[in-house]
Amino acid sequence: MTHARWEVETVRRNDIVVGVDGSAASWDALHWAVRQAYRWHADLHVVFVDTATGPPTQRSPDSRLTQMVTDARRLEPSVRIYGHSVSGGVAAALREASTRSRMLVLGNRGTGGFGRLTLGATGQQVATHATVPVVIVRGRQASEESPIVVGVDGSAGSEAALASALDEARLRGCGVIAVFAYGRPEHPWLSWHGGTDAGALHTCAYTALETAVAPWQDKFPWVGIESVATAEQPLPVLLDLSSHAQLVVVGAHGHDDSAGLIGAVPLKLMHRAHCPVMIVR
Incomplete structure (x- = not known):
């Protein structure tokens, strides 16, 4: 698991990238991305976005990333899941990842700056300039029989x-x-x-x-x-x-x-x- 500078070169064309920040919505995005990686027989890259601007939280970004990756691996053990952390140039990092991956997945809203990432100006920038499909995970999660x-x-x-x-x-x-x-x-x-x-x-x-x-x-x-x-x-x-x-x-x-x-x-x-x-x- 990478806890410092994320080397985007580790992402391959068939991989799926999901941006998370530990919020409830990003957990939804993570679980959706795990299922998607399973369907496509793809590797999953969990990119933890540290956007905290206030006082330090009790848990570090690295510990929250570890928890999310551990949970994802339990959800679907057959999927190879990698964890990465970024603290600056968030939109640029995710857009760069999209040039190499199959798909970029984001949550509906997040905590602190990540809410702006997914649905504000920065999030629109990611969706606008990504070169692969971008999935915004929001609303209810219907059954796979739904159309x-x-x-x-x-x-x-x-x-x-x-x-x-x-x-x-x-x-x-x-x-x-x-x-x-x-x-x-x-x-x-x-x-x-x-x-x-x-x-x-x-x-x-x-x-x-x-x-x-x-x-x-x-x-x-x-x-x-x-x-x-x-x-x-x-x-x-x-x-x-x-x-x-x-x-x-x-x-x-x-x-x-x-x-x-x-x-x-x-x-x-x-x-x-x-x-x-x-x-x-």
Whole structure:
């Protein structure tokens, strides 16, 4: 276990990295990451973020890291788990880890500065610049029979989200709900010029969604995929479905957010979803 400077070079491409700080939410993130490492037959790197700015706590960061790693190993002994500690340049360290790992996992909120890390400016920076999927573990932890929900809008990001969602469903043995919430007739994915005929517009949207899903259904024939097209806005639809899902998967940005590094929908899901959220690019 590394207690000083973390050598990011120890992380390999198939490894999973989870950022923790000893808070209740980071324990949730740790347990989720252990299960994910087990599914992927991956090593897990537990990165303890020492963000304390007040008086020293009774237990040192190293002792809390040791406890979390020990607990994780008991949870799933077959997973190789490594512990690391960082006290400066937290966002940079996690972003650097993301350049080498399969996935970066963070909790919903933490203690002291780590709350800002996961859901404030620094956390958004991590999710924005990470080069691998970032999972924000939040909300309830549903059973593995619950579906995975994926947002689809025809953008490159949603294509990557579809691939990740189907891969996760393959590992978990669950179904996928693919959602196209187009919100307006002039959505850039639609070639609709039929005025105000809502029924024909819906048919056009559903056909576009089915066309996008079909190649993935061929690649994952054993995964059940339900296609849902709706004229509602994406955020409320995905939030509603997240209350019954085990995971929501979205691209980092869609058509409307192509100028930025992370879109409004994934950003708000990070704060408000009822289950873990995976942001893919």
